[in-house]
Amino acid sequence: MNTTIYYFSGAGNSLMVAKDLSEQLKDSKIVQISKKNMSVINDTQSDKIGFVFPVYNFGIPVMVKNFIENLKMSKDTYVFDIATCGGMVGSSHNQIEKILNKKGIKLAASFTVFMPGCDQLLFETASEEEQNKLFKDEKEQIYTIASAIKDNQHIKNKANPIMSSVYNLLYAATFKPKAMGKNFWTDEKCIGCGICSKVCPANNIVIQAGKPKWAQQCESCLACMQWCPQKSIQYKKSTVKRGRYHHPDIEVNELIQND
Numbered sequence: 001m002n003t004t005i006y007y008f009s010g011a012g013n014s015l016m017v018a019k020d021l022s023e024q025l026k027d028s029k030i031v032q033i034s035k036k037n038m039s040v041i042n043d044t045q046s047d048k049i050g051f052v053f054p055v056y057n058f059g060i061p062v063m064v065k066n067f068i069e070n071l072k073m074s075k076d077t078y079v080f081d082i083a084t085c086g087g088m089v090g091s092s093h094n095q096i097e098k099i100l101n102k103k104g105i106k107l108a109a110s111f112t113v114f115m116p117g118c119d120q121l122l123f124e125t126a127s128e129e130e131q132n133k134l135f136k137d138e139k140e141q142i143y144t145i146a147s148a149i150k151d152n153q154h155i156k157n158k159a160n161p162i163m164s165s166v167y168n169l170l171y172a173a174t175f176k177p178k179a180m181g182k183n184f185w186t187d188e189k190c191i192g193c194g195i196c197s198k199v200c201p202a203n204n205i206v207i208q209a210g211k212p213k214w215a216q217q218c219e220s221c222l223a224c225m226q227w228c229p230q231k232s233i234q235y236k237k238s239t240v241k242r243g244r245y246h247h248p249d250i251e252v253n254e255l256i257q258n259d
């Protein structure tokens with residue numbers, strides 16, 4: 001039984017989950033969802049397919065939605081999703097199920113894994129103690145998730161229809177990633193190293209005259225901000241006094257897409 005796990009990740013949490021799960025499932029591979037591989041459109045070979053992604057504003061990243069919409073899968077494939085989030089999964093599983101149902105495919109199982117939040121636009125970074133507790137819980141949970149997937153279990157973790165509608169409204173009203181690019185700026189610590197541009201899964205950052213410039217295709221993952229070695233990337237004024245976060249066991253190179 002071979003499994004393909006497609007993941008989208010900014011700060012590395014979802015990549016960590018994808019890697020840990022792949023290790024447990026054995027005959028499996030992980031594939032990044034990014035601008036450079038949106039052309040993966042046919043996966044009728046995998047017996048099982050999983051999508052691992054962060055929750056943004058109670059819903060799913062736009063690129064994950066587009067990727068799944070484009071992906072050709074067999075109707076009898078066992079499909080699961082894993083949402084990583086800081087505490088509120090919202091209607092993420094409902095949104096994934098809706099996309100799949102439109103393609104005539106069933107969502108067999110959905111799981112939520114709590115990880116350190118990385119939304120410094122609104123919140124402070126979790127303390128090291130909180131992070132370590134979440135990392136420990138994640139390892140244990142992946143073990144349980146892997147055995148559920150191996151056993152072809154059907155597990156529903158959806159929000160009820162009323163709450164799902166509320167979350168969908170909040171998502172539609174607050175999640176405007178494409179408009180975010182114009183609000184990023186760099187302070188005097190920027191050395192123009194270009195790492196922000198390399199880790200951006202949306203290919204939305206170019207280095208011009210030694211400084212990053214954001215276009216209009218932001219996905220809101222904040223990878224640029226989290227992985228900046230100088231911690232020089234800011235969003236409006238909200239991030240100036242806040243810490244940064246990326247998963248400590250993920251290397252920056254793992255998020256850089258190859259041409």
Ligand SMILES: Cc1cc2nc3c(=O)[nH]c(=O)nc-3n(C[C@H](O)[C@H](O)[C@H](O)COP(=O)(O)O)c2cc1C
Binds near residue numbers: 011056084116118222
């Ligand atoms: C713009 C933004 C919005 C977010 N919205 C939510 C949310 O609605 N609910 C939640 O629990 N976590 C939210 N988070 C936290 C992420 O879902 C969480 O940290 C996730 O594990 C990050 O995954 P990654 O490291 O793979 O990018 C948000 C993070 C960002 C950057």
